Amino acid sequence: MKEKKKLDLAALSTIPLIMTLANSMLIPVLPVMRRELDISPLQTSLLITVYAAVSIVCIPIAGYLSDRFGRKRIILIGLAIAAAGGCVSGLAAWLIKGKIGYALILLGRVIQGAGAAGAFPIVLPLIGDMFERKDEVSSGLGLVETANTLGKVLSPVLGSALALVIWFLPLAIIPVISVISIAAVGFLVKVPKKGGSKEEEEARVQPFGSFVRGTLSLLAKKKWLYAIFAIGGLGMFIMFGFLYYLSDVLEDRFGIDGIKKGWILALPLSAVCLFSLMTGKIVGENKRRMKVSSVLGLVILMLSMLMCGFLSPRQLWYLISLMFASGAGIGLVLPSLDALITEGIEKKQRGTITSLYSSARFLGVALGPLVASVMTNKWLFYLLAACALFSGFLAVMAIRPGKGRSGKGAGREPIDPRSRRLRPSSG
Numbered sequence: 001m002k003e004k005k006k007l008d009l010a011a012l013s014t015i016p017l018i019m020t021l022a023n024s025m026l027i028p029v030l031p032v033m034r035r036e037l038d039i040s041p042l043q044t045s046l047l048i049t050v051y052a053a054v055s056i057v058c059i060p061i062a063g064y065l066s067d068r069f070g071r072k073r074i075i076l077i078g079l080a081i082a083a084a085g086g087c088v089s090g091l092a093a094w095l096i097k098g099k100i101g102y103a104l105i106l107l108g109r110v111i112q113g114a115g116a117a118g119a120f121p122i123v124l125p126l127i128g129d130m131f132e133r134k135d136e137v138s139s140g141l142g143l144v145e146t147a148n149t150l151g152k153v154l155s156p157v158l159g160s161a162l163a164l165v166i167w168f169l170p171l172a173i174i175p176v177i178s179v180i181s182i183a184a185v186g187f188l189v190k191v192p193k194k195g196g197s198k199e200e201e202e203a204r205v206q207p208f209g210s211f212v213r214g215t216l217s218l219l220a221k222k223k224w225l226y227a228i229f230a231i232g233g234l235g236m237f238i239m240f241g242f243l244y245y246l247s248d249v250l251e252d253r254f255g256i257d258g259i260k261k262g263w264i265l266a267l268p269l270s271a272v273c274l275f276s277l278m279t280g281k282i283v284g285e286n287k288r289r290m291k292v293s294s295v296l297g298l299v300i301l302m303l304s305m306l307m308c309g310f311l312s313p314r315q316l317w318y319l320i321s322l323m324f325a326s327g328a329g330i331g332l333v334l335p336s337l338d339a340l341i342t343e344g345i346e347k348k349q350r351g352t353i354t355s356l357y358s359s360a361r362f363l364g365v366a367l368g369p370l371v372a373s374v375m376t377n378k379w380l381f382y383l384l385a386a387c388a389l390f391s392g393f394l395a396v397m398a399i400r401p402g403k404g405r406s407g408k409g410a411g412r413e414p415i416d417p418r419s420r421r422l423r424p425s426s427g
Contacts, residue, residue, distance in 0.1 A: 008130065009140055011188035012123050013147035014181040015075065019120045020151030021177060022082065022112055023051050023365070024269075025159035025170040027247050028262050036167050037102050045244065045373040050106055051113040052366035056359045058117030063125075063355025065118075071126040072191045078118025079182045085111030086174030093168030105171065112174065119181075120148070121358030124338060126191070128354075134285035134343050141338040142280015152269040160262030215352050222344070225353065227398030231294070232337050233360035234387045238301060239272070239330055240368030241384055242308075245377065246323060254316055267320055268327035275331025283336055285343065290336035291399045295392055297332025300325055302388035309381030329388075340399065 026033070026047055034044040066074040089108030092101050127140040162169040219225055243265065250256045250264060275297075283289040304326040308319070337357075345353045372380055 007188050011184040013144055014184045015123050016120045016148035017151040018177045018181045019116045020148055021155050022174045024152045024155035027243055028156045028160045028265055029163040031251050032167050041373045045369040048369045049366045051109045052362040054110050054113035055117040055362040058114045059121050059355045059359040062118040063352040066122045071122045074118050075122050078115045079178050082112050082115030083175040083178035090172030093171050121355045124354040142335045146277040150273050153266045153273050156265035157262035160259045224398045227394040228337050229357055229360035231391045233364040234391045235330055235333055236361045236364030237368045238384045238387055240365050241372040244369040244372040268323035271324045271327030272331040275328045276335050279332050280335040290340055293332045294336045294395045297329040298388050298392035301329030302385050305381045305385035309378050
């Protein structure tokens with residue numbers, strides 16, 4: 001990987017890091033916010049849910065716009081919108097009390113979610129555009145997924161530390177860190193020149209109706225994409241479900257809060273970070289390894305959730321061990337899914353498909369805390385285990401690497417060695 005590209009990747013990696021901080025920093029301080037704002041557990045979970053929910057709607061639109069007007073431009077606009085949303089939430093928490101203050105905080109979170117839709121999801125196809133060799137694409141995606149997860153690792157500690165100063169500081173800091181990312185991307189990221197084939201040029205200027213029909217046609221040909229979307233969404237649902245549960249139980253059952261609570265929440269997330277980095281390096285461009293890694297991670301995740309449900313661990317070290325194992329399982333899955341999506345789709349439609357994939361993941365982020373806030377502990381873990389089992393079934397049945405020696409394929413489509421892209425089989 002060229003040295004100058006490493007600077008590009010470093011700048012792009014600030015985007016998932018910061019967008020993750022904008023959401024996950026709130027998880028350890030949700031109980032504090034509930035007390036300060038005098039709201040119910042369901043209303044508290046909405047502080048996470050609305051951010052992700054609006055992203056679900058906006059991400060496919062951002063993907064289309066990035067294909068048409070350029071990825072870097074859409075990313076910078078998205079970061080600016082996220083910073084504006086952070087200002088609204090931070091000022092509302094600082095200056096306005098009661099129900100009106102809570103409503104304005106939610107409005108700011110909605111604006112942030114719209115901005116996030118134009119930032120992190122567009123990073124994945126941009127990396128696919130920047131590199132020609134598939135092993136470099138996989139390595140770059142692994143780095144970005146690691147930055148995404150590193151944000152999750154830092155979030156509990158940073159959120160808890162900021163809340164010790166003043167409870168709404170995790171909301172108010174978001175505009176500051178968004179500006180840092182805007183500067184990094186603006187000055188360091190050099191996008192590939194446009195050009196390319198006539199088909200790719202036409203894809204950039206196609207009307208929205210043609211874009212929708214083309215996307216539906218692609219999904220009809222590559223049905224394995226639905227499985228990838230489902231696995232990614234369910235993985236995020238499981239992770240944010242058990243993180244919401246862990247944040248509550250640390251205070252309610254074990255009496256742990258503040259920075260200590262943040263460090264404990266960071267342990268399962270550090271497992272996601274570590275195993276994401278390792279997986280990105282190991283799988284490379286070998287899609288058989290991607291499938292094996294995904295299935296293995298989902299089995300580990302299912303067993304960990306089942307043990308939490310059956311045993312209802314009362315000892316803190318045992319609970320954290322199971323959560324750490326869950327994080328390791330998720331870390332084995334995510335980079336493989338990213339690579340399957342990015343390397344299995346032609347450049348002209350890569351932004352759209354990766355955006356749909358990101359929408360599926362954000363759906364899981366939105367529903368995880370919401371469901372965890374209304375379910376009892378044992379049945380929550382049984383539900384999460386069932387989701388992991390179903391995801392594993394999808395991975396086994398739908399991800400079918402090609403039969404070549406390197407296992408370079410996805411779904412049912414073999415690789416054309418001349419174009420180094422996936423094409424539908426003739427049979």
